[in-house]
Amino acid sequence: MAFGLGLAAMAAEPQAQPAPGQLERGRYLVEIVGHCANCHASRGPDGAPLPGRGLAGGWVIEEGPMRAVVPNITPDRETGIGNWTEAQIIRAIREGKRPDGSNIGWPMPIDFYSRISDADVAAMAAYLRTVPPVRNAVQGRSTYPFPVPAHPAVANVPPPADNPVARGAYLAGPIAHCLDCHSGRGPDMRLIPGREGAQGLSFTGPWGTVVARNLTPSTTTGIGNWTLAQFTRALREEIGADGRPLMPPMGRGRVWAAMTDQDIADLFAYFRSLPPLD
Ligand code: HEC
Ligand code: HEC
Structure with missing residues (x-):
């Protein structure tokens, strides 16, 4: 296989230094194209995203009986995901599974993220661990009127470069x-x-x-x-x-x-x- 870091390599070497360009790729995916802040930003009373808090969470999204409380995904150890390993962050993004085994629910777009390539999800996880930790304890938990579905791992093949x-x-x-x-x-x-x-x-x-x-x-x-x-x-x-x-x-x-x-x-x-x- 010709493409980037595989998951097996990640798990075997959790302390490995990021590959050249990996953090830049991760930043581009998280902040720009993927724009995780569209949901994960903390928002003021008028609903506008707060500067410097693009990943600090706290926004509440409601649709009918569903109520999602968006978590803090900065590396703060107490209120964010600072205690998660890169492998755990990767699993959360692609399989919607937290380290405690619970499933991540709507509207986190796991149906789509499950097909992010190994190299790209590794870049996202590596980047997420380098953003400044923001202390923000989000209030309450998400509630869903149905069991939150699991998303089994699928094949993660990057698209051919010439297509x-x-x-x-x-x-x-x-x-x-x-x-x-x-x-x-x-x-x-x-x-x-x-x-x-x-x-x-x-x-x-x-x-x-x-x-x-x-x-x-x-x-x-x-x-x-x-x-x-x-x-x-x-x-x-x-x-x-x-x-x-x-x-x-x-x-x-x-x-x-x-x-x-x-x-x-x-x-x-x-x-x-x-x-x-x-
Ligand atoms: C979270 C929901 C959401 C996502 C994700 C989203 N869009 Fe949209 N998009 C909308 C909505 C809503 C509108 C209509 C906005 C309006 O009319 O003011 C829109 C409008 C547009 C338009 C319309 C311009 C026009 O003249 O009407 C284009 C083009 C577009 N989106 C492309 C994209 C592309 C490409 C992506 C992914 C890179 C994307 N959108 C992701 C919700 C989304
Ligand atoms: C459409 C909104 C939306 C988008 C876009 C989104 N998320 Fe989420 N995310 C959520 C919600 C809502 C939850 C919590 C769901 C729940 O409580 O079960 C979540 C949960 C998470 C979690 C688990 C954190 C925890 O403490 O439980 C991680 C990690 C995560 N998202 C990372 C990302 C990354 C990385 C991106 C961008 C690539 C992203 N999310 C984009 C809505 C979103």
Whole structure:
């Protein structure tokens, strides 16, 4: 196998120094493309993320009978994950399993994260251990009206480097979970196979109600007539095709301004390769 650090290597050498470029890759995945802060940031009374507390947790997300309290994932030993090993952090992200054996629940997108490659999840875990610890004891625990499902480990193969559509699919799914919001779901909130990229979730806030738009190449309701420049503007500048600023959770303080040209082009190639759906 030609790719990065495997899990076996991680477990055998927990004290190993990060490989060159590993922390930079981890930072890019956690802070930029994956933007874990979209959920894991501490927020002020107006709902705005607090500076310097992007991973310190405490936000409460409610949907019907579900109430998720987002944890502090900075390396503070008492209120964060400072006592977790890299292998334990990796297992939490990909399999949704905490060191105490409990399962991590909605809306942590484990369905998508389970397919993050070995090298990328190792980079994320290594980076998470280097961020400044923030002391923030989150209040209360998540409550779900059903047992929180387990996510067994799956094969974690990075996309082939010479295939933009496959690389874009990897970014849109496992890394940035665009498909989490931008896909069709049934009444039970499960993703409907074959409706990837078709219009998805709606979000209501002080900004009104916005709907995650159809990203398939339909020329009427999707991005069939879009140029790469328009798609880039939506991600980097958070301006929609109609010139309107995009609202949360898509509007996220322009963190994706730092996404690489190649990653944006790969995402565009992937969404344009989907069957057009209305
Ligand atoms: C859509 C919201 C969302 C996103 C995005 C998200 N998380 Fe989470 N995460 C959660 C919630 C909610 C929980 C707790 C669920 C529960 O209580 O069972 C959680 C739990 C965790 C835990 C377990 C911590 C603990 O103390 O139990 C880790 C580790 C974690 N997330 C890491 C990440 C990383 C790394 C990313 C980015 C790659 C990320 N999360 C992105 C919502 C999110
Ligand atoms: C947490 C949910 C969420 C995630 C994750 C998400 N989006 Fe969105 N997206 C939305 C919502 C909601 C809107 C509509 C915002 C509005 O109308 O103001 C939107 C709008 C858009 C638009 C529309 C611009 C327009 O002109 O209408 C594009 C393009 C887009 N998203 C691409 C992406 C890509 C690519 C990703 C992954 C890198 C992604 N989104 C991840 C929720 C999400």
